Amino acid sequence: MFISNHEKNLVSIICAEIVRHNNFVLTTHQLPDGDGLSCELAFFCMLTRLGKKAVIVNDMPARAVFNFLPCFSRIMNPERYRQLKFNPEVAIVFDCSNRERVGNSLMAVSEARMLINIDHHEGNTLFGDINWISNTRSSVGEMCFFIVEKLRCLDRDTAECLYVAILTDTGSFRYHFDGRTLHIAEKLLKSGVDPETTADNLYHNNSISSLHLAGYALSHLQYDRENRVAWTVLTEDVYRKTGASEQDTEIIVDILRSIKDAEFVFLVRERKNEVKFSLRSRKGIDVRSIAEKFGGGGHNSAAGFSLQKMSAEQAVSKFLKYLRGRKQDEKK
Ligand SMILES: [Mn+2]
Known part of the structure; x- marks a missing residue:
């Protein structure tokens, strides 16, 4: 039925x-x-x-x-x-x-x-x-x-x-x-x-500028083997340089998600006073519970949070440190 x-x-x-x-x-x-x-x-x-x-x-x-x-x-x-x-x-x-x-x-x-x-x-x-x-x-x-x-x-x-x-x-x-x-x-x-x-x-309706943005994002792609996460950082000036808008990130997330073995992926956007994280899960990982640890929220498969008063680099290393601790807790 x-x-x-x-x-x-x-x-x-x-x-x-x-x-x-x-x-x-x-x-x-x-x-x-x-x-x-x-x-x-x-x-x-x-x-x-x-x-x-x-x-x-x-x-x-x-x-x-x-x-x-x-x-x-x-x-x-x-x-x-x-x-x-x-x-x-x-x-x-x-x-x-x-x-x-x-x-x-x-x-x-x-x-x-x-x-x-x-x-x-x-x-x-x-x-x-x-x-x-x-x-x-x-x-x-x-x-x-x-x-x-x-x-x-x-x-x-x-x-x-x-x-x-x-x-x-x-x-x-x-x-x-x-x-x-x-x-x-x-x-x-x-x-x-x-x-x-x-x-x-x-x-099949991507703008050239959104592909330029994706090109930038992919050339700055990073992967952490231990945590099995992939991410890329988009700074504010990259939108100006490529002419793309903040909504043009769909392709980037899609490509990140296609990485073999990645358990989840995230996009980092650097703003004036905050760093925004958008998490997308794969392999059933509940990214909402991760985002909630940082005061964010969302769905099991897509969630986000932001960190204040630090650079994207600092924010990412703080996040990876948390993930490492989480992995170790799982093993216990
Ligand atoms: Mn729906």
């Missing part, structure tokens, strides 16, 4: 609320990723098609690489949303483990009379009136498929959004998915998604 009775039940409950109401506000976590963002867009297309009013409000803008998705230009920031005086009946929050992660969209969420929480993160705080949390699902896109399908709104546009949600959250079908995911992906292709064009839009 591709959906459990428990999930089927929740799909029915959510669909009934969608049919019953007319005004919806949709949102996701800060720094929206492909999953949360595409779910918002799929629902926006679906609700519009059902003759309902929907508004997407996000605290932070999504990366421009997603601008090929249907209705991308309709996303608004909290400022514009406030001017709209929308007065929503239902808020739907996608891909968010707790209420606070929506950031400044919280005021829109609190305005609604009903809150629907659809997520796949372990440790979701069940902050909705209706909570559908399936942490064995690859993506929220995979879950939303059942709602869109049940409401008979699976068309090329909604299918493309849901496909992008699945594609990005599984690292292009490399991790965190199972046979159910592939079964759904097949249905999305049958609804008109062209996988080649979608992949081209998503992945």
Whole structure:
């Protein structure tokens, strides 16, 4: 079976609320990723098609690489949303483990009379009136498929959004998915998604400056055999030199993660008064617990923290020292 009775039940409950109401506000976590963002867009297309009013409000803008998705230009920031005086009946929050992660969209969420929480993160705080949390699902896109399908709104546009949600959250079908995911992906292709064009839009759109940034990062790549970690340091002036933006680091992280034997990798960004660490795990290492030791946080697979009043060099050596101690504790 591709959906459990428990999930089927929740799909029915959510669909009934969608049919019953007319005004919806949709949102996701800060720094929206492909999953949360595409779910918002799929629902926006679906609700519009059902003759309902929907508004997407996000605290932070999504990366421009997603601008090929249907209705991308309709996303608004909290400022514009406030001017709209929308007065929503239902808020739907996608891909968010707790209420606070929506950031400044919280005021829109609190305005609604009903809150629907659809997520796949372990440790979701069940902050909705209706909570559908399936942490064995690859993506929220995979879950939303059942709602869109049940409401008979699976068309090329909604299918493309849901496909992008699945594609990005599984690292292009490399991790965190199972046979159910592939079964759904097949249905999305049958609804008109062209996988080649979608992949081209998503992945083959690097700017020259982002590759120059990657070139710099890779020529400064370091690897610690003892701790099995790889990292690189980006100083502030490198953005100016390459013309790249701070969001252009995706390729770098991807390449770092491909290093044989690395248990996790990290990116170090040097700022005026702080040094920011972005950790990405491999081989099941929980990087959140490591980041928490330094006052940071995040997910098991991606987390971060920052250190104040020291150079990047000092910060890295402090971090490596901690990792060495951690390895020794493990051996005991
Ligand atoms: Mn997700």
